[in-house]
Amino acid sequence: MKIILATFCLWVAAAVSVWAMPLSYALDAGESRVGFEVPFGPDQITGTMPVRSADIALDFAQPSNSRISVVLDVGNAQANFPFATQALRGPRVLDAAAFPDITFVSNSIEVQRDAPSKARLGGDITIRGVTRPIVLDVELFRPAGRAPGERELLFVRLEGAVSRAAFGATGWDDLVGDEVSLDLMLRIDLEE
């Protein structure tokens, strides 16, 4: 994806917006990705997971009314070498056969005062059927070249980390670290 992204001060711009309701966005799954990274001895296992679906509504006047929920496709997760992919999908880690989805549902958002395009997004994440609270760093971007204030096409970046042990995904914990870093980049289009 050769789009140069520029930070887009949406939250501030929204303060003078005529829109009063949250705007619904449709996910462009083909242009969205979820990256993950976990320590593996002296190295890192990296990989990606497709986004199955997302429900995104952004309220630029009242950010607390915004909501972001994302469903990830565990069965098509890919790691950077075949055994890791098999282990990741298998019953000792994500158990894709029994739990084909990872879901995240937001329940709070706190916009940073000094960086209005950034926020802390609180919510619940469900992995292997276990739901735990999580806080993600979220940032909104617009593609380079788009006019300030334009909201038709946006990118949402979500970053955070989960503990494998907290969800019972403890397979190969003698070789692979516990903390998994998550980095989601979602492309969203304003719905008509």
Next chain:
Amino acid sequence: MGARNTDVSFGWVTRALHWAMALGVLAMLGFGSYIARMEVGMSNIWMFGVHKSIGIVLFALLALRIVWHFVSPVLESLPSGVAWKDRAAAWVHRAFYVLLIVVPLSGWIGSGATGLDVLLFNRVTLPPLAPVSETWEEAAFAVHFVATKLLALCVVLHIAGAVMRKDGTLGRMVRGV
């Protein structure tokens, strides 16, 4: 020297199988100990695949060896003149056959129980011999651990016996007669 064993000599097939397996077992005992202790990472995880593949090859060679012994029976051991030594040699031989089945089989069972494919030289996927289960995995690898130590003991006793005997036993396996 023919392929088959005779009443007084080992044919080349028996000797080739013996030395190929000897080399493989010695190499695998060292290699297995090394990979069990190393810090696993991206640069060395391939070693587990090589270890499993060579183990399966040794298992196949053992099966071939057993079949070959039916086709061409092995010679009687030369009597040492000391009864306990003869009994010890016979038991070490029996233990070798049992352990050369148990060691690769327990590794195969344990590997399959992890839920990961057991690949032969990264080409052929072998069927798992156990359900995906930590209980199976731990039990199989515990057996693998103990059996490899017993195998190492048998190797030491076998080499010591072969070297210490001066009755032509070692020469028979080297030259055939």
